[in-house]
Amino acid sequence: MLVTALGISATACGSGESPQSSASGGAANVTITVACQPAKTAPKDRQAWDDDVAAFMKAHPGVTVKSTDQQPCFDPKTFGPKLAGGQMETVFVVPMTNYGDVIAQGQALDITQYTSLIKNWNDLRPDHRELLVKDGKTYGVPNVHYSVGLVYNRALFTKAGLDPNTPPRTWAEVREAAKKIAGLGAGYVGYGEYSGGNTGGWHFTQAIYGRGGSVLTDDNKKAAFNSPEGKAVLQNLHDMRWVDNSMGSKLLVGWESLMMAMGSGKVGMMLGAPDVVTDVVTKFKGKVDDYGITGFPEAKASLSGGEAYMINPKATPEQAKAGMEWIDFRFNTVGKGRFDFARGKAIGNPVGVPDNAVYGDSPTGKAIQADRVKNASLPVENYQTYVDSAATVPPKAEPLHAQELYAILDVAMSGVLSRKDASVDQLLADAETKANAMLAAKG
Amino acid sequence: MGILRRNLTAYGFLCAALFCFAVFAWYPMVREFVLSFQKTDLINPPEWVGLDNFKAAVADPAFGEAWLNTVEFTVLALLCGYAVPFVVALVLNELRHARAYLRFVVYLPVMLPPIVAVLLFRWFYDPGPGLFNQVLDFFHLPTLAWLDSSSTALISLVLVSTWMNMGSATLIYLAALQNIPPELYEAAELDGAGILKRVRHVTIPQTKLILLLMLMLQIVATMQVFIEPYMLTGGGPENATVSVAYLMYQFAFSQMNYGQAGALGMMLMLALLVFAAFQLRTTREDQA
Numbered sequence: 001m002l003v004t005a006l007g008i009s010a011t012a013c014g015s016g017e018s019p020q021s022s023a024s025g026g027a028a029n030v031t032i033t034v035a036c037q038p039a040k041t042a043p044k045d046r047q048a049w050d051d052d053v054a055a056f057m058k059a060h061p062g063v064t065v066k067s068t069d070q071q072p073c074f075d076p077k078t079f080g081p082k083l084a085g086g087q088m089e090t091v092f093v094v095p096m097t098n099y100g101d102v103i104a105q106g107q108a109l110d111i112t113q114y115t116s117l118i119k120n121w122n123d124l125r126p127d128h129r130e131l132l133v134k135d136g137k138t139y140g141v142p143n144v145h146y147s148v149g150l151v152y153n154r155a156l157f158t159k160a161g162l163d164p165n166t167p168p169r170t171w172a173e174v175r176e177a178a179k180k181i182a183g184l185g186a187g188y189v190g191y192g193e194y195s196g197g198n199t200g201g202w203h204f205t206q207a208i209y210g211r212g213g214s215v216l217t218d219d220n221k222k223a224a225f226n227s228p229e230g231k232a233v234l235q236n237l238h239d240m241r242w243v244d245n246s247m248g249s250k251l252l253v254g255w256e257s258l259m260m261a262m263g264s265g266k267v268g269m270m271l272g273a274p275d276v277v278t279d280v281v282t283k284f285k286g287k288v289d290d291y292g293i294t295g296f297p298e299a300k301a302s303l304s305g306g307e308a309y310m311i312n313p314k315a316t317p318e319q320a321k322a323g324m325e326w327i328d329f330r331f332n333t334v335g336k337g338r339f340d341f342a343r344g345k346a347i348g349n350p351v352g353v354p355d356n357a358v359y360g361d362s363p364t365g366k367a368i369q370a371d372r373v374k375n376a377s378l379p380v381e382n383y384q385t386y387v388d389s390a391a392t393v394p395p396k397a398e399p400l401h402a403q404e405l406y407a408i409l410d411v412a413m414s415g416v417l418s419r420k421d422a423s424v425d426q427l428l429a430d431a432e433t434k435a436n437a438m439l440a441a442k443g
Numbered sequence: 444m445g446i447l448r449r450n451l452t453a454y455g456f457l458c459a460a461l462f463c464f465a466v467f468a469w470y471p472m473v474r475e476f477v478l479s480f481q482k483t484d485l486i487n488p489p490e491w492v493g494l495d496n497f498k499a500a501v502a503d504p505a506f507g508e509a510w511l512n513t514v515e516f517t518v519l520a521l522l523c524g525y526a527v528p529f530v531v532a533l534v535l536n537e538l539r540h541a542r543a544y545l546r547f548v549v550y551l552p553v554m555l556p557p558i559v560a561v562l563l564f565r566w567f568y569d570p571g572p573g574l575f576n577q578v579l580d581f582f583h584l585p586t587l588a589w590l591d592s593s594s595t596a597l598i599s600l601v602l603v604s605t606w607m608n609m610g611s612a613t614l615i616y617l618a619a620l621q622n623i624p625p626e627l628y629e630a631a632e633l634d635g636a637g638i639l640k641r642v643r644h645v646t647i648p649q650t651k652l653i654l655l656l657m658l659m660l661q662i663v664a665t666m667q668v669f670i671e672p673y674m675l676t677g678g679g680p681e682n683a684t685v686s687v688a689y690l691m692y693q694f695a696f697s698q699m700n701y702g703q704a705g706a707l708g709m710m711l712m713l714a715l716l717v718f719a720a721f722q723l724r725t726t727r728e729d730q731a
Contacts, residue, residue: 077696084485101699105484187571196677198697249570251591253677403697407678408504414680418591434504441502 029062030318032090034326037067044347052337056329063322074098074307083107090315091323094140096306097398099131108139108310109320115141117324118332123362127395132308140308141327145358146273147302147395148206149386150174151280155290156181156188156268167294167385171236174269174297178246181268190246192267193237193417197254200413201406205303205399206271207233212300215399215409216439223435225409226428234424238416251417259284262291271296273305274355274383281350288350292382295389304395306358334367341375352376354387361391401442408434472712478705485701496706500694503703508682509690513666516597516604516686520665523605524612525658531609532616533642546614553610561674564603565590568675590676593683600671600684608664612657619653620646652726659722663715687711 034053038045046069053065070078073093082088083105094102102108115121115138121129128142154164160180168174178190194200204225205215213229216222241247252258261267262276263284270276274293280286296302309327311320330337344351352372359365373380399405412427447454479496483489500506535545552560567574568589576586589599627645636644647654669688672678678685678693687707695704 076699080485080699080701101484105487196679198693199677200679249588249591251680253675253679403693407693407697410677410679411681414593418588418593418680437502438504441499 029064030316030322031064031066032315032319032322032326033066033068034091034323035068035070035089035093036073037069039069039071045349048340048343048347052330056326059329060322060325063325065322065326086314088312090312090319091309091326092312093143093307094310096131096304096308097402099140099308102310103132103134103139107313109313109315110137110139111141111311111320111324112136112138114311114320114324117321118328120332120334120359120362120364123359123364125358125360125362128306128308128358140310141324141332142306142308142358143327143331144356145304145306145395146275146355147296147304147357147390147393148210148271148273149293149296149302149390150269151262151272151274151276151291151293152177152269153262153265153267153290154292154382155265155287156184160184160268164292164382167292168269168297169295171232171297175236175240175244175246178240178268179244182244182246182248187248187266189248189261189267190244190269191240192252192258192261192270193247193413194255194258195251195253195414195417196410198403198406198410199254199258201409202402203271204230204233204409204413205402205406209301209303209396210271210296210299215405220400221439223405223432223439225435226432230428231424234412234416234427237413238422238424241417242420247417251414262286265290274353274386277353277383278350278355288378289382292385293353294385296393299389299393301396302390302393304397334364335371339368339371341371345375345377348377350378352378352380352383354380354383354390357390401438404438404442405435408438475705475708478702479709480702482702484699489702492702496702497710499700500703500707500710503690503694505678505682505685505690505693506707509685509687512597512683512685513668513687516601516668517662517665519598519601520604520668521658521661523601524608524665525661527605528609528612529616529654532613532620533646535613535617536620546617549613550610552606553608555607557607557670558674560607561603561670564599564606565675568599591680593679593681596676596680596683600668600675603671603675604665604668612661615653615657616650619650623649655725656722659718659725662718666711666715 037049040046049067053067057063057065068089074095076098079098088107094108118124118141121141124142125145128145129138132138132140132142150167152164152167157164157167157177160177160183162177162180168177174191180190182188182190194203208215208225208227208229211229211232213227213233214224217224237247252261258267258270259276259279262270262280263286265286272293277286277288277291277293280291281288309331311323315323331339333339335342341351352375354369354372357365359368408431412431415422415427416424478489480491480493481489482492482495531549535542535549538545555563570576570586570588570591573589575589579586587595590596623646627649628641631641631645667688668686669692672684672686672689673692676684678689688711691704691707691711694700694707
């Protein structure tokens with residue numbers, strides 16, 4: 001019922017605003033809808049967006065831009081029904097995990113002929129552009145790229161007698177630091193970790209990648225996590241939870257619970273990308289000066305993530321062109337749109353977190369980084385060890401059937417975090433059996 | 444024809460209700476039935492796959508646990524949520540003073556949006572500064588892990604559910620109790636019946652229909668438990684609180700597998716239809 005009701009409501013309302021264009025006096029009048037307008041609850045960011053829309057329309061006479069403010073921009077619960085109901089914007093965002101599906105289902109326009117409209121196209125990291133290419137055709141503009149590191153609370157490090165400028169580089173050091181932070185008293189958590197709603201399995205994947213392991217075999221036919229690396233991940237968590245008592249007594253089930261705990265200032269460390277710092281500060285009242293991020297301990301690879309902008313396949317050529325110009329203006333121009341760091345600083349945003357490496361160390365990337373540092377509203381040195389490390393750790397993509405595997409691995413993660421007598425070997429063996437059965441069923 | 448004309452207004456109202464049911468209840472049910480035999484991404488034309496969605500749903504690693512948890516939750520919820528409100532209603536019915544106030548107190552939780560009630564209990568269950576463990580600690584009793592242990596998580600969800608729904612059930616029982624003619628109690632008292640005998644020989648027979656109805660309604664409602672595991676436990680720890688409805692949600696919105704979610708929904712509906720049929724039959728027999 002829940003499933004069909006959502007689908008039907010989207011379909012019933014599916015007429016939406018049909019893309020249209022008309023020529024009038026030789027000048028094309030075209031209307032495009034664009035996703036990701038900031039919510040009304042963030043009035044300064046929304047105003048900045050609206051200002052950008054106005055500036056873009058002034059620079060592109062005949063183009064009308066209409067924004068939608070669904071938050072988050074990509075919502076897995078509504079993405080399918082929105083596409084089905086014809087409600088998807090002309091320009092929409094897709095996370096890296098969904099590139100393949102969206103492209104395979106024909107729901108993104110082939111933009112090969114329009115990529116030149118992105119002035120810095122050749123400066124975008126080739127490995128990220130490649131993810132959006134199928135059969136020689138390009139289907140999206142990479143917008144964000146990040147890799148996982150170790151987010152930590154510098155204030156707690158100082159309070160626990162640790163040096164925040166030399167954060168842990170090995171798991172043994174993480175464990176020692178976690179013990180000292182937990183030793184500050186009741187309510188302090190040295191190291192926070194997820195345990196449910198598929199986030200436990202997601203972080204298991206991050207951790208096993210970091211140790212050089214894999215979730216699946218190379219041919220994607222069998223589970224590969226019942227390995228020395230997988231055992232090390234779970235054993236380390238088990239020991240931190242039950243031997244060191246450094247992970248608190250409360251299961252941090254999902255994204256929000258761990259973010260809230262980090263924002264409360266009583267959690268010392270967690271695995272996460274730099275955007276964790278932005279979220280903790282902007283959504284969970286964390287103090288921006290308190291947080292830092294460092295390289296993934298002992299990392300041999302890092303789960304990478306990101307997003308891209310795509311164009312609705314029903315767009316007319318005029319709309320596609322206008323959409324690409326909007327993407328170029330708002331998301332890919334140094335000093336403009338989202339890279340207008342001076343404006344970001346003026347309206348009180350946390351500027352300086354290295355939350356996007358989509359341009360790598362290309363001339364555009366260097367220019368953006370210089371501008372970010374110049375306008376930083378927070379201590380950029382807190383993130384330098386992450387930046388140095390991220391450049392050397394190879395990115396690794398999510399496994400096939402990621403969500404199904406994460407659901408299975410949640411059980412192992414919650415097992416070691418909720419039971420002192422949990423057997424790591426048994427948990428991994430059970431998960432392996434379930435994963436192999438699932439993979440066999442999927443063919 | 445004359446009857447039809449005389450009742451035209453009533454039929455008009457009935458049509459409006461039927462239309463709403465058709466659009467918002469029956470049509471989605473039919474669509475879900477169709478969906479359960481199709482492979483679809485809601486975008487491209489669906490593909491008929493026979494029973495594949497049902498097979499895939501049954502083969503899911505959490506399928507068995509979800510059903511076991513759901514049945515266990517239903518049984519525990521009935522033990523708490525069926526008996527407790529009836530006892531509370533009996534007590535309220537016997538009271539001579541502060542009856543209105545106590546009715547309000549009992550009904551109050553129903554007025555809280557479920558999401559607020561669930562978040563409130565998240566704090567109650569917090570293993571550190573949570574209310575329940577503070578109380579246990581005050582009485583020098585061992586504290587519990589509540590939601591954070593696979594042995595206590597499910598019953599913790601049952602307690603939330605019971606607390607949220609107790610007010611409505613109590614009021615329905617109370618209404619039924621107040622419909623019992625007082626003469627029956629007076630006669631029983633004259634015959635020397637104590638309170639337990641009055642309940643057994645007067646109250647329960649007189650409220651049999653409503654008791655059966657509530658039993659079936661509660662089975663149907665509790666077997667669809669979703670918001671508690673979704674908000675409080677994410678199905679964990681160790682799948683101890685994955686319910687059928689929660690697994691259905693996972694299929695649809697984590698795995699984007701709408702057909703498989705539809706198949707699981709059909710299985711749940713079939714299971715609930717058994718209870719609904721039983722309830723209809725019992726009601727009919729009782730009215731006959």
